[in-house]
Amino acid sequence: MSTDTSPIKTERDGPILLVTLDRPKANAIDLATSRIMGEVFRDFRDDPDLRVAILTGGGERFFCPGWDLKAAAGGDAVDGDYGVGGFGGLQELRGMNKPVIAAVNGIACGGGLELALSADMILAADHATFALPEIRSGTVADAASVKLPKRIPYHIAMELLLTGRWFDAPEAHRWGLVNEVLPADQLMDRAWELARLMASGPPLVYAAIKEIVRDAEDSRFQDAMSRITQRQLETVDRLYSSEDQLEGARAFAEKRDPVWKGR
Template identity: 80%
Template structure:
């Protein structure tokens, strides 16, 4: 692994730190490496939750590395198995991911954070889509942001490049929680430990249903569930964990999840 990524593994939790001073911007090589890291996370049955954060105290991620682009990295180059940043196009990622936004989060960095399931932010974090000012389009954000926050706020971000401070981002529901900067990493691990203790097969079912049903009508999605067309849901219904959950409830104890 290069110096750009630092990983920490503890139990079923994987923390990935993007560490490319000064701005934690992502070039093609780093994006491919991130894709490999998150692909291995997806495929490792012992890992249950991932955290993505930035190195240092100023930047979470400034997005696309314009210096690398000036040096020959093509904007339509090979980003790797997971697309830009390794997460947003990674197929079949049925495990929860937490973004711990430790500072400036803009452009492709915001697209990376939006690829997570839960976003925690430091109290000095800020958010923007400044691509408009350099004459380009925030393509993934143009798809995602209007679905996550009120349409008119999303369009203002996209059309003007306006910055949101963390309080406004929280008000519009862009982040789940705001924490003091010095407590962010510990809070991210606390959230990860909570998720690690939960039922992995249920998480997989939730993520598949949410992902696949995003553009479906309600009844069409329900029909796919009842016709056993979601693999993760069928795996859950036929699992030992499903029986364990019922037994634990009946016996008044905490369940022991095995992921099978």
């Protein structure tokens, strides 16, 4: 999926895909990089042999500072072609029904924080810092304005959006923005540990969970439940008709570990 000169490095270990944004000096994302990321995550989504992805940044200082302002000054339009999946290839990618872990290894600000918010779990190195500084440059953190008030207390989200202030990993953990804060030298080990745990789980169930969560985000409880029980969601309908669901019941009855086949 990647070459030595690509700003996106990929490493495949069985059912797990490691995606590293490696674009010195700061891992900022320009239009070309965003399009590559979209292709990488689209291929991950569509590959039946891949089950979990880890997203991290190259180096020790930056996860991602977001939009490449130097590229913008050189002609990259803010409203240009980001490719499939929108900015960073992940936050608008339709049908992403596989778990994604963000391993934030340093500064994550602006679009970089929005990229992390697109993951299902966020791990942070203890030196990682975060901010949404768009307010200071006269623009809006659009994706964060949609997502952040749904993830953390409203008034805290609004403070971060309206002031653009920096906050550290322990504060991010306190508000529930990140799952865990780890010493830098343990970050990737923990990410791989979680990825292997999920890769050993039932992929059809994960897909159903992710679609249910997306569908229910702006729905009334009973409307969401009706769509689930009436099998109106594709992933739920597939799960309820699958070999894996029967396997889960049989494994429980036989007191053994299930063998998930994804079908």
